[in-house]
Amino acid sequence: MPPEERLRAAIANAFPRLAAISDADAAKPRAPGKWSPTQVIGHLIDSASNNHQRFVRANFTDDLIFPGYDQERWVTLGQYADAPWESLVTLWREFNLQIARVMEATPTSVRDAPRARHNLHQLAWRTVAEDQPATLAYFMSDYVDHLEHHLGQIL
Numbered sequence: 454m455p456p457e458e459r460l461r462a463a464i465a466n467a468f469p470r471l472a473a474i475s476d477a478d479a480a481k482p483r484a485p486g487k488w489s490p491t492q493v494i495g496h497l498i499d500s501a502s503n504n505h506q507r508f509v510r511a512n513f514t515d516d517l518i519f520p521g522y523d524q525e526r527w528v529t530l531g532q533y534a535d536a537p538w539e540s541l542v543t544l545w546r547e548f549n550l551q552i553a554r555v556m557e558a559t560p561t562s563v564r565d566a567p568r569a570r571h572n573l574h575q576l577a578w579r580t581v582a583e584d585q586p587a588t589l590a591y592f593m594s595d596y597v598d599h600l601e602h603h604l605g606q607i608l
């Protein structure tokens with residue numbers, strides 16, 4: 454299944470279940486020292502904002518080399534622990550629907566072109582060795598895998 458279809462299916466499946474979680478439950482850490490659901494969704498919003506840029510830019514360049522982000526510092530700076538749950542879940546959904554549009558608009562030739570220069574050994578959730586070519590198709594699919602992994606921590 455193309456990544457935009459997997460992404461839309463994940464959103465359609467998760468959104469009503471996320472919306473059913475109360476503000477109080479969403480703000481509770483899942484275990485001592487673990488992110489609360491608000492922080493997990495916050496992390497997925499940070500992932501969406503970084504990867505939206507990457508997927509758009511990858512349409513216009515030959516490599517897959519992008520800045521990383523320090524996930525813990527982004528989650529803290531974003532004040533997700535205290536943010537309203539409904540607002541976060543809505544932003545998460547809408548941002549990912551836009552990412553699905555970008556995926557859909559990316560030509561197959563661009564998705565599947567092998568790219569010798571990449572830093573998916575640093576950025577990807579399931580990494581690609583630096584000396585192996587990587588594709589944007591792989592990176593998009595890896596993005597959805599990462600999203601599903603974190604939804605599984607909440608749902």
Ligand code: NI
Nearest residue numbers: 496524599603
């Ligand atoms: Ni993550």
